Amino acid sequence: MKTYKICVIKGDGIGPEIVDEAIKVLDAVSHKFGFELEYDHRLMGGCAYDVFGEPLPDETLESALNSHAVLFGAIGGAKWDNLPRDKRPESGLLKIRKSLGAFANLRPAVIYDELINASTLKSEVVRDVDILVVRELTGGLYFGQPREKKDESAFNTMIYTKAEIERIAKIAFEAALKRNKKVCMVDKANVLETSQLWREVTSQVAKNYPDVSLEFMYVDNAAMQLVRNPRYFDVILTENLFGDILSDEASMICGSIGLLPSASMGGKVGIYEPIHGSAPDIAGQGIANPIATILSGALMLRYALNEEEAASAIEEAVKKALSEGYRTKDISAYDAKEICTTAEMGSVIAGLI
Numbered sequence: 001m002k003t004y005k006i007c008v009i010k011g012d013g014i015g016p017e018i019v020d021e022a023i024k025v026l027d028a029v030s031h032k033f034g035f036e037l038e039y040d041h042r043l044m045g046g047c048a049y050d051v052f053g054e055p056l057p058d059e060t061l062e063s064a065l066n067s068h069a070v071l072f073g074a075i076g077g078a079k080w081d082n083l084p085r086d087k088r089p090e091s092g093l094l095k096i097r098k099s100l101g102a103f104a105n106l107r108p109a110v111i112y113d114e115l116i117n118a119s120t121l122k123s124e125v126v127r128d129v130d131i132l133v134v135r136e137l138t139g140g141l142y143f144g145q146p147r148e149k150k151d152e153s154a155f156n157t158m159i160y161t162k163a164e165i166e167r168i169a170k171i172a173f174e175a176a177l178k179r180n181k182k183v184c185m186v187d188k189a190n191v192l193e194t195s196q197l198w199r200e201v202t203s204q205v206a207k208n209y210p211d212v213s214l215e216f217m218y219v220d221n222a223a224m225q226l227v228r229n230p231r232y233f234d235v236i237l238t239e240n241l242f243g244d245i246l247s248d249e250a251s252m253i254c255g256s257i258g259l260l261p262s263a264s265m266g267g268k269v270g271i272y273e274p275i276h277g278s279a280p281d282i283a284g285q286g287i288a289n290p291i292a293t294i295l296s297g298a299l300m301l302r303y304a305l306n307e308e309e310a311a312s313a314i315e316e317a318v319k320k321a322l323s324e325g326y327r328t329k330d331i332s333a334y335d336a337k338e339i340c341t342t343a344e345m346g347s348v349i350a351g352l353i
């Protein structure tokens with residue numbers, strides 16, 4: 001039987017609760033589709049700092065590097081907020097992304113008909129929204145050197161190479177080929193030299209994809225258009241900082257933050273994680289929505305393990321659970337027939353596989 005090794009990082013806050021449900025569902029599909037998932041559980045984030053004094057212990061990174069994929073919950077919490085920057089949970093996340101070469105962050109933002117009223121936008125504006133944000137993840141302002149903070153001033157560096165832009169642009173065009181064949185590259189080329197290079201390189205890459213249309217949009221306009229007419233977008237390609245902000249905006253127009261998955265890939269091993277954080281405010285109460293993590297498991301099956309049928313089965317089961325009226329607390333105001341705990345929602349979805 002085909003066996004895949006998965007490095008599982010549950011993390012902090014609601015991380016353990018939601019990852020347990022993803023595993024429940026993954027076990028159901030692996031059983032049904034005839035493959036085995038071997039889980040190697042490792043620590044990262046605040047919980048790793050408490051044990052090892054580091055947010056990303058070497059043994060966790062080693063396990064990730066030797067796995068087919070990383071399934072990740074979330075990290076962080078007030079307890080670790082005042083540590084030096086390199087000891088904070090977020091540093092562990094940035095380091096693992098960089099070490100795995102996960103330079104591309106894919107975030108689908110899709111509206112479920114059953115939850116259309118969960119969006120803060122009018123239903124006629126958001127119906128049929130289906131956007132894929134492709135965000136560059138390991139370059140730009142978050143990593144650029146030099147960087148410095150003094151008492152009276154501080155600075156960061158935004159730097160991109162042609163090769164970094166080329167490889168992420170290819171991912172966006174490849175994804176667009178399988179969708180509505182539209183790439184919108186978002187930048188600030190009227191002000192930033194880095195954006196001008198992005199335009200030049202992306203235009204070159206576009207020549208290899210004659211079936212895909214490419215347009216450019218300034219980031220301020222894109223932020224506006226996302227709430228004005230989100231259906232306009234198919235694939236949004238953008239650099240790290242703009243992508244961080246726009247992907248949150250795109251996901252929020254879909255309603256609950258607890259529904260949306262992401263894939264961080266491009267290197268040998270990808271990281272599959274919900275878009276939300278560790279939600280310390282609801283941790284341990286059994287009310288977190290596990291769907292984003294369950295759907296991240298589906299992305300893992302599709303992109304890392306090439307188990308497309310199993311991935312689609314998870315996505316169908318999630319849709320079915322929602323259409324049958326199962327809701328966690330965060331989405332309970334929308335056509336709920338039964339309010340579920342985190343574990344009950346996982347069991348319902350696993351049962352529908």
Ligand code: NAD
Nearest residue numbers: 074075076077257258276277278279280281282288289330
């Ligand atoms: P958050 O995403 O954790 O929570 C924002 C709000 O959404 C909260 O009200 C929370 O209860 C709710 N929420 C989040 N996930 C939910 C779910 N699955 N079901 C129901 N409700 C959910 O963001 P935050 O509060 O700004 O950050 C909390 C901690 O998470 C911080 O330490 C932050 O640094 C960290 N964080 C981690 C990641 C990551 O691990 N990738 C990402 C973002 C934030």
